[in-house]
Amino acid sequence: MPSGIIIKGIGGFYYVKSENGVYECKARGAFRKDSKIPLPGDEVILSVVDEEKKKGYIEEICPRKIQLVRPAVANINQIALVVSVKSPLPDFTLLDKLLVTVMQKKINAIICINKIDLDEEYKDFVVDCYKDTGFEIVAISSVLDVGFEQLAKMLEGKITVFAGQSGVGKSTILNRILDSYVMKTGDISDKIERGKHTTRHAELLELKSGGFVVDTPGFSSFELSDIEPEHLQNYYPEFKEYIGNCKFVGCSHITEPGCQVKRPWRTER
Ligand SMILES: Nc1nc2c(ncn2[C@@H]2O[C@H](COP(=O)(O)OP(=O)(O)O)[C@@H](O)[C@H]2O)c(=O)[nH]1
Ligand SMILES: [Mg+2]
Ligand SMILES: [Zn+2]
Known part of the structure; x- marks a missing residue:
């Protein structure tokens, strides 16, 4: 039986991309007994019932490597966290929460600083803030x-979710990337629709380079899961060389005197 990857699910139908094209499938396999619901990004085994009309059934869901809840998508390789230098200004707390979360889930992250035409100087400031984290920045x-070729390289052959506040330019970036890199020349109206809609169902959009991108409507809130306050420091890679040098054992790096984590930042700015 052929295998494929679910690119979207709408109204009980799943669209499965396989070697021979995209099949419209219903779920029927044994996985339904375990109330397992197929997700975009899932690798599946399907049975074809009509080759001409491209219809089939999902018989089996391969084990998930990873699963996101919001957006509901499986097996992603990385998250592109988009901020803009202006309109809106970066929400650094949100960005940090997302970075902590991807580190916790062991997902790769790309920091995309967008709209750099609006404030070049502020762009340099944001790069400076995150340059020691080890995350890729574009x-x-x-x-x-500018930046699109570099970004396209980072996306090659991977499933990447785009996340960030609404208005930072996620859909613009994706339309742009898909324009230059999409496999099939998409229908114009389809593309405009895609830009307008704040996508409710996660959909994998295929890149020419073999990867997929997923648009999201943007995060208004984000919950960190199960991190003890004293462990939070370990999710900031740029703290590493200073942790342990603070004056007080158990320093929370907030207001304590003699804190070495805060010190370099205070003196440089
Ligand atoms: N100045 C400037 N505006 C941009 C840029 N990219 C997107 N925008 C604008 O930002 C607004 C929000 O873009 P959109 O892609 O809908 O953001 P999303 O909510 O993150 O998907 C739109 O008015 C875009 O035209 C950019 O590089 N520079
Ligand atoms: Mg959008
Ligand atoms: Zn400290």
């Missing part, structure tokens, strides 16, 4: 037409 502007 600066983008659709107005100046």
